[in-house]
Amino acid sequence: MYRILFILLMLISTGSAADQVLLNASYDPTRELYKELNVAFIAQRPGIEVRQSHGGSGKQARSVIEGLEADVVSLAIGLDVDEIAKAGLLPSDWRTRQPGGVSPWTSTIVLLVRKGNPKRIKDWSDLARSDVVPLVASPKTSGAARLAYLAAWASAASAHPGNDAAVRAFMAGWLKRVPTFDAGARGATTTFVRRNIGDVLLTWENEAWQAAAESKGATEVVVPSMSILAEPPVAVVESIAKQHGTLELATAYLAFLASPTAQELAAKHRYRPRDAAVLAKHAAQFPPLKLATVDEAFGGWAKAQADHFADGGSFDLLVGGN
Secondary structure (H helix, E strand, O other): HHHHHHHHHOOOOOOOOOOOOEEEEEEHHHHHHHHHHHHHHHHHHHOOEEEEEEEOOOHHHHHHHHHHHHHHOOOHHHHHHHHHHHOOOOOHHHHOOOOOOOOEEEOOOOEEEEEEOOOOOHHHHHHHOOOOEEOOOOOOHHHHHHHHHHHHHHHHHHHHOHHHHHHHHHHHHHHOOOOOOOOOHHHHHHHHHHHOOOOOOEEHHHHHHHHHHHOOOOEEEEEEEEEEOOOOOEOHHHHHHHHOHHHHHHHHHHOOOOHHHHHHHHOOOOOOOOOOOHHHHHHOOOOOOEEEHHHHOOOHHHHHHHHHHOOOHHHHHHHHOO
């Protein structure tokens, strides 16, 4: 099915046929960022075209494995790229093969609340209150949701050191009040902003600021006292790029993401640039906060996935299998 869709995409033309076409399979909230990045990259290489596919990070990984012919993936967490590697579509050492680094920018998870913050939500601990209705996407399909889940867990673990029962009680309390688990971060944003469901949305930093701007004051961003470091990875899907004859172009595309031009666009869209000079230039828009890491707090993504998000993991147990 995905091969047929890709062929149809290739046949659809908005002008003269491109010499080469790249397909970037990315996660939900990157739409606006890559729209501008692609224009900037194409300007350097006239005659090419870059197309986008978006969805929950885990769902996108599965789509590529099942036949979506993406030359490049830019997903929320490295674990999703690892799954594509396990399917034989790119080398297992993909992290050492990226020309501009595995993650061209970083991010974190923050809280989006209603205008005036009527519930006075300031930090993760407020999720425990029975009068607060939290909203988050499904950790089964969304990278943002997995990060939000781990950020909340890490915060509770910091507040209750050595008390796993207290941490689990906190997590179960707010998870059971989530009215719906959307498949991806953008879907959760739509549910929160447009359908007016929930008191607080747990989401990407860039997504929260964009939603606040687009809602024209109807929502506000709350930066918690601590959160989690997110390092969204990029990778060339080598087997597909070789088939398409786009390996050189795909490699150049990822290298471009580390360029000053791309780093400035990342900052514009509230992603935290890796380029130190660009980050310093935009420091005022990136409030400092303590960041836990998946490696230090959870033993790495493979362990975190097995412990929390695999079938029968803590997420399933804490929400009662729903």
